[in-house]
Amino acid sequence: MFLMKISAITAVSVCLLLCCLTISAAFGGTCNLMSLTYAGGNDYVIRTNGSISNVQSIILKVGYGDENKLASKQPVVQEGTAQWTFFNATSRTDGLLIYASAQQPFLLSGAVARIRFARITTPPTLACTITADYVKNENNSPPPGAPSDQDKQYEKDRLPEKDRLPEKDGSPEKGEAAPPSGPATMSVHRNATEDRETSDVPAEEQPPSETREEEAGPLEHEEPPAPPEPEATPQRSPDKQPEHIVYRSIRSRFQELTGERTPATLTALFSEPVAQGITQAPPIGFSDGESVVTLTLKGAGDDTATPLFILKGARLLTLTREPDGLWAVKALPDRGVSEAILTVVSGEDSVVYPLTVVPRIIIRPAGTGPASEADFTAFLAQRDGEQGQAGDLNGDGRRDYLDDYIFTANYLAATSTPPSGSRTKEPSPSPAQP
Structure with a gap:
């Protein structure tokens, strides 16, 4: 059983409005710097795709596409290999919120968090925000989702033998169902002292938006009351970047x-x-x-x-x-x-x-x-x-x-x-x- 030890920490979530699950809309467009990887059974691992430089904080949010409540899944979170000054995970009605920060920027790589659910019916989704002076991938980055030697050693050192996940090459074993897939979305924002990244959505996702505008005809200038689809989520203006x-x-x-x-x-x-x-x-x-x-x-x-x-x-x-x-x-x-x-x-x-x-x-x-x-x-x-x-x-x-x-x-x-x-x-x- 995974255990999360957080001493002298009190976390209180205060809901002012009815919370809805709007993962992609709240956290921005697609990015390939972090992945939510299926690890067999009801286990998932959040890990970086390579190395992310000068990281100060992360906010991760895990949600679902179905209508089941998160509480019924009883997620248990274990801190990854990074040495955070502060790490906390809180289950809320609108998703699992993981917040971690460090006093000094550092190089983030490998497993960020490990999650075990009591049950899982549909693949969870991951959305996150990273605050850093600048963000880059090292040239020798492992492929997305590939466990590193550091991850494997971490699992051996910190988990009881009965709870260790089997070492795999990424392919399903014979007779095992293929891991469910789910979207992963992420926003990367720099400090005010650095140039800001203004495009989190890949260029190939833009043409569908233009097509929808042409089909809209005379309504193309009206603002729809319903929230936009995740791929058409507008970028936050530069003066409203996450802080x-x-x-x-x-x-x-x-x-x-x-x-x-x-x-x-x-x-x-x-x-x-x-x-x-x-x-x-x-x-x-x-x-x-x-x-x-x-x-x-x-x-x-x-x-x-x-x-x-x-x-x-x-x-x-x-x-x-x-x-x-x-x-x-x-x-x-x-x-x-x-x-x-x-x-x-x-x-x-x-x-x-x-x-x-x-x-x-x-x-x-x-x-x-x-x-x-x-x-x-x-x-x-x-x-x-x-x-x-x-x-x-x-x-x-x-x-x-x-x-x-x-x-x-x-x-x-x-x-x-x-x-x-x-x-x-x-x-x-x-x-x-x-």
């Missing part, structure tokens, strides 16, 4: 800081908000297992799309729709973490937002007065100390930027003077959960 936005955390600012570290330089790293249009209250959260943080944001992409909220390093408590199309996400950070991430997937668009959370520490014992800059200076003087010294606030045996981040956040919270860029409508910490 994958990853915001830099305040924690990363500490990691990248060079030069002298003083109370002034470290507190200044909190002066700019993580993102415009997204607020966190309180601006500095604590991972003490009790303190709650609330994020207020607008869903990624089209307001009519179905948003998917995914938390890593925190647990979702409540999710409410606010006026003006805003969402309020109330979360409880996992105990002891200094990093938590909220990912919002809406249609083909996604936003990755890092929460500002730190473990709670005591800067000065109770009854000895408020924390002062002298306490900050004394802490920084410990930076050159030996391992295990008092300056190691997170207990990892190192005195590094994380300790500076934890102390600075606690200092700002204790002095009740968070910089204006981090201030929200609720500057005081949230009360503890009962």
